[in-house]
Amino acid sequence: xxxxxxxxxxxxxxxxxxxxxxxxxxxxxxxxxxxxxxxxxxxxxxxxxxxxxxxxxxxxxxxxxxxxxxxxxxxxxxxxxxxxxxxxxxxxxxxxxxxxxxxxxxxxxxxxxxxxx
Amino acid sequence: xxxxxxxxxxxxxxxxxxxxxxxxxxxxxxxxxxxxxxxxxxxxxxxxxxxxxxxxxxxxxxxxxxxxxxxxxxxxxxxxxxxxxxxxxxxxxxxxxxxxxxxxxxxxxxxx
Numbered sequence: 001x002x003x004x005x006x007x008x009x010x011x012x013x014x015x016x017x018x019x020x021x022x023x024x025x026x027x028x029x030x031x032x033x034x035x036x037x038x039x040x041x042x043x044x045x046x047x048x049x050x051x052x053x054x055x056x057x058x059x060x061x062x063x064x065x066x067x068x069x070x071x072x073x074x075x076x077x078x079x080x081x082x083x084x085x086x087x088x089x090x091x092x093x094x095x096x097x098x099x100x101x102x103x104x105x106x107x108x109x110x111x112x113x114x115x116x117x
Numbered sequence: 118x119x120x121x122x123x124x125x126x127x128x129x130x131x132x133x134x135x136x137x138x139x140x141x142x143x144x145x146x147x148x149x150x151x152x153x154x155x156x157x158x159x160x161x162x163x164x165x166x167x168x169x170x171x172x173x174x175x176x177x178x179x180x181x182x183x184x185x186x187x188x189x190x191x192x193x194x195x196x197x198x199x200x201x202x203x204x205x206x207x208x209x210x211x212x213x214x215x216x217x218x219x220x221x222x223x224x225x226x227x228x229x
Contacts, residue, residue: 004160033217042204042219043161091160093217103149103208106217108160 002026004109006092012115013082021077021112025094031104032075034067035091037111043091049075082116089113121205126224135192137223139205142186147209150181150188155202155222164203165190192225200227 005024013019025032030051035043045059052072060066064082069075079086090113093106122140129135141150149168153161165172167179167188178191192199202222 035219042202042221045218048217093160103151103166103206104217105151105163105166106153106161108162110158111160 004092004094004107006090006109006112008112009110010113010115012117014117015082015084017082017116019079019082019114021079021090021092021114023075023077023092023094023109025073025075025092026107027073029094029096029107030072031095032069033093033095033106034075034077035093037089037091046077079114082114084116087114087116121207121220123203123205123220123223125221126226128226128228129195130228131196132194135195135199135225135227137190137192137203137205137225138187139190140187141205141207144185144207145209148185148207149209150179150185151206151208152177152179152190153204153206153219155204161204161219195225195227197227197229199225201225 004026007022011019032049034046036046037043047057047060047067048055049069052069064080066078067075077090089111091108091111093108095104095106149166151166152164154164155161165174165177165179167181169181172179180189202224204219204222
């Protein structure tokens with residue numbers, strides 16, 4: 001697609017429920033990132049995929065959070081037993097394959113706003 | 118990953134040039150400096166990237182001194198629509214990828 005698409009744009013759920021957030025990256029981008037952003041804060045890194053595999057998942061806060069990218073394009077962030085503290089905007093970004101020099105330039109989606117009641 | 122320090126907020130007026138400085142004392146040899154802009158309810162957007170000296174594009178200029186321990190994002194003749202949060206990032210791509218860590222950013226308020 002022309003940009004990074006995230007669905008849903010808004011999700012309201014109850015504490016303890018399971019949530020899935022979807023990211024459709026730019027076609028051909030092999031790198032995909034998930035971030036979480038709370039009000040007034042910068043984006044917090046969660047996980048990074050290179051192709052189908054999670055190259056770095058060190059930002060996932062605990063084992064309730066899991067992300068997959070089975071075919072190397074669309075990714076799903078899964079949150080189990082949601083807690084009120086999980087409320088935030090979840091941002092997805094993609095970039096072309098790692099460059100041999102320079103730094104990856106990320107293109108972000110508009111985010112999925114999650115509210116846990 | 119090198120840590121960055123930038124002012125929490127800045128105010129300006131329309132038509133002025135705005136310079137936002139970022140400190141990155143522990144920058145590594147392979148690291149590049151990248152700036153992003155973020156408007157409310159949107160994801161960050163890439164503005165400019167550089168390694169040393171000066172880089173200019175249609176949106177901004179990036180000045181990097183010889184020691185690379187700081188960098189300055191320059192926005193010429195800002196308008197109200199430049200009100201946003203600006204993030205300075207330092208890092209490098211390579212094997213294993215690039216985590217791309219964001220700090221708190223600088224909130225720029227442009228007034229009429």
